[in-house]
Amino acid sequence: xxxxxxxxxxxxxxxxxxxxxxxxxxxxxxxxxxxxxxxxxxxxxxxxxxxxxxxxxxxxxxxxxxxxxxxxxxxxxxxxxxxxxxxxxxxxxxxxxxxxxxxxxxxxxxxxxxxxxxxxxxxxxxxxxxxxxxxxxxxxxxxxxxxxxxxxxxxxxxxxxxxxxxxxxxxxxxxxxxxxxxxxxxxxxxxxxxxxxxxxxxxxxxxxxxxxxxxxxxxxxxxxxxxxxxxxxxxxxxxxxxxxxxxxxxxxxxxxxxxxxxxxxxxxxxxxxxxxxxxxxxxxxxxxxxxxxxxxxxxxxxxxxxxxxxxxxxxxxxxxxxxxxxxxxxxx
Amino acid sequence: xxxxxxxxxxxxxxxxxxxxxxxxxxxxxxxxxxxxxxxxxxxxxxxxxxxxxxxxxxxxxxxxxxxxxxxxxxxxxxxxxxxxxxxxxxxxxxxxxxxxxxxxxxxxxxxxxxxxxxxxxxxxxxxxxxxxxxxxxxxxxxxxxxxxxxxxxxxxxxxxxxxxxxxxxxxxxxxxxxxxxxxxxxxxxxxxxxxxxxxxxxxxxxxxxxxxxxxxxxxxxxxxxxxxxxxxxxxxxxxxxxxxxxxxxxxxxxxxxxxxxxxxxxxxxxxxxxxxxxxxxxxxxxxx
Numbered sequence: 001x002x003x004x005x006x007x008x009x010x011x012x013x014x015x016x017x018x019x020x021x022x023x024x025x026x027x028x029x030x031x032x033x034x035x036x037x038x039x040x041x042x043x044x045x046x047x048x049x050x051x052x053x054x055x056x057x058x059x060x061x062x063x064x065x066x067x068x069x070x071x072x073x074x075x076x077x078x079x080x081x082x083x084x085x086x087x088x089x090x091x092x093x094x095x096x097x098x099x100x101x102x103x104x105x106x107x108x109x110x111x112x113x114x115x116x117x118x119x120x121x122x123x124x125x126x127x128x129x130x131x132x133x134x135x136x137x138x139x140x141x142x143x144x145x146x147x148x149x150x151x152x153x154x155x156x157x158x159x160x161x162x163x164x165x166x167x168x169x170x171x172x173x174x175x176x177x178x179x180x181x182x183x184x185x186x187x188x189x190x191x192x193x194x195x196x197x198x199x200x201x202x203x204x205x206x207x208x209x210x211x212x213x214x215x216x217x218x219x220x221x222x223x224x225x226x227x228x229x230x231x232x233x234x235x236x237x238x239x240x241x242x243x244x245x246x247x248x249x250x251x252x253x254x255x256x257x258x259x260x261x262x263x264x265x266x267x268x269x270x271x272x273x274x275x276x277x278x279x280x281x282x283x284x285x286x287x288x289x290x291x292x293x294x295x296x297x298x299x300x301x302x303x304x305x306x307x308x309x310x311x312x313x314x315x316x317x318x319x320x321x322x323x324x325x326x327x328x329x330x331x332x
Numbered sequence: 333x334x335x336x337x338x339x340x341x342x343x344x345x346x347x348x349x350x351x352x353x354x355x356x357x358x359x360x361x362x363x364x365x366x367x368x369x370x371x372x373x374x375x376x377x378x379x380x381x382x383x384x385x386x387x388x389x390x391x392x393x394x395x396x397x398x399x400x401x402x403x404x405x406x407x408x409x410x411x412x413x414x415x416x417x418x419x420x421x422x423x424x425x426x427x428x429x430x431x432x433x434x435x436x437x438x439x440x441x442x443x444x445x446x447x448x449x450x451x452x453x454x455x456x457x458x459x460x461x462x463x464x465x466x467x468x469x470x471x472x473x474x475x476x477x478x479x480x481x482x483x484x485x486x487x488x489x490x491x492x493x494x495x496x497x498x499x500x501x502x503x504x505x506x507x508x509x510x511x512x513x514x515x516x517x518x519x520x521x522x523x524x525x526x527x528x529x530x531x532x533x534x535x536x537x538x539x540x541x542x543x544x545x546x547x548x549x550x551x552x553x554x555x556x557x558x559x560x561x562x563x564x565x566x567x568x569x570x571x572x573x574x575x576x577x578x579x580x581x582x583x584x585x586x587x588x589x590x591x592x593x594x595x596x597x598x599x600x601x602x603x604x605x606x607x608x609x610x611x612x613x614x615x616x617x618x619x620x
Contacts, residue, residue: 056427100605103609104609106609112370113612116370116563120602120605121605123556124601127595128594131595248372248438248439251435288446288447288450289443289444289445289446289448289548290447293444293447296439296440296441296442296444297436297440299440303425303433
C-alpha cells in the first residue's frame, strides 16, 4: 500500500502542477482534454455509485441534461448565478430521480427492466428538450450568454487554468464521496440489496430507503457534473447531454475502467477520451466515421476480454503476481 | 381544431406502422426471452439490412422481393455472427457487460455505416399508388408492409408451435436450467433463435426501407421504441407484442398530428414507464 500511496501523491502533484509544466503550443489543447477527463470521470463516478449495486441506469443522460439545461436557462433568462442555479439544478434533478426511482423500488423494477425504464427516462428528457424548442433551442442547442468579462459570479473565465483547477477540485470531491460511500454501512446494505432484495429486507434492511438515498446522491452529483460541463463548454445540446448516446458513453467508460474500484471510472474515462481524441487527430476530416468505428470495435473487444474492467483486471493481475512472492517470503 | 378526418388518417397510419414494429419487437423478444440478453444494437442490424435492400434495388436493379429475401438472409447471418462473435464469449458475464457489448456494436454499426455510406438519407422509390379511402390518403406501400408483417408473425407462430426446435425454443425461454438438464443443447437453440431474430430484423429492414429513408442513425431513432414495445408485450407473448405495438404507434401517430412528433414519443415513453410499474409482466398480464 505504501507504494500505491506514493504513486497517488506523485500523480496528484503532477495534476496540481500540470498547467505550469512546459508544453509549448500544446498547453490549451492538453488542458482542454484534461478538463474533459476530470469532469466526465466525476460523472462516471456518480453513475458507478448506482451501477456497482446492480442499479444499472441507462438514463443518466437525463440527469446530466436536466442539470446543464436548468443552469443555462436560469442564467440566460434571469441572470441567476450558476452557483445558485447549480443548487436549483441539482435539487430539480433529485426530485425527478425520486419520481422515477421510488416506483421502481416499490414495484421491484430491477435488472434489464430497470435499465429500460431509465433508458426511457433519458429519451423523454432529450425529446422534451427538442420539443420545447422555443426556449431550449431544440436540437440546435443553446449557448450560454457570455458575461462581459471574467466573472466568478457567472462562473465564466477566459483562462482554461481556472476551469482546470475547478474540475480538479470537483473530481477530488467526487473521489472523496465515492470513498465515503465505499467505507460506510450503506455499502454493506446496498450490496445485500443488489444480491437479493427479499433476503436483504428480511434481515431488516430498509430497501427503498437505501435505494432512494443512493439514487439521490448519484443523480444530484450527475446534475452537478452537467452544470460544470455546461459552464466550461458554454453550449448545451440535447444530443450530447441527454438521451441514450451520452448515457451509454458514461456507462462504457465506467465499465471499461472497472466500477468496483475508486479509480476505475477515472481510468476508463481517461482511456475512452484519450482514445477518442487520438483517433480524431489521426483521421481528422478524412474517413469520417472511421474513428468512431474503431472506438466501437475496441469497446466490444475490451468488454469481452477484460470483464472486470481495465483497472480491476490490472489490480487482479498485480495481486496474483504479488501473492506467491509474499507466501514464499513467509515460508523461508 | 384538427379535423376528425386527419385524426382518423393518423389512427389508420398508426395501425399500419404497428405491423412492422410488432415484427421487430417479436424478433427482439425471442432473443431476450431465450438468451436473456437485450441486443441494444438490434435496430442497427435492421439499418444494415435496409442499406442492403437500397443498394440491391436502386444500384443493381434487383426486383424488390428478391432484395427482400436477400435482406432476410443477411439478417439471419448477422444474427448468427452477433451470437457467435459477441454473445457467446460473454454468456456468463455480468448483465451490464452483456448490455454494453451489444452497445459497442451499436456504436460500431452506426459509425461504420457513416464511414461507408455517409449520413445522407437514402430512399427506395416505388411507383406505388396512394389509396384514397373515404377522404383519407393511405399509402399502399404501408398496407403491403403491414400485411407481410402479419404473415411473418403468423409464420413464426406456426414455427414455434409446430416444429421440434420451435418447441425447444419455447421451453428454453420458460426455464433455462431445466432445458440443459433435459439434455438439450442450449448453444444450438441459441443459434437458431439468433438466426430467426436476425432474419426478422432483415425482413423488417426490407419493409421499412420502402416507407422511410435509411441513414446511419436509423437505429437510434427506432431502437428505444422497439425495446419498449418488446417489454410491454410481455415475454413470449405474440398477441401482447402486437397489442403493445398498436398502442405505442397509435400514441405516436395521433400525438404527432395533434401536438408534435417529439411530444408523441414523449407520451409513448411515459406510458411505457408507467406501465412498467403497473403491469411489469406486459400489457396483457395481470399482476401476480
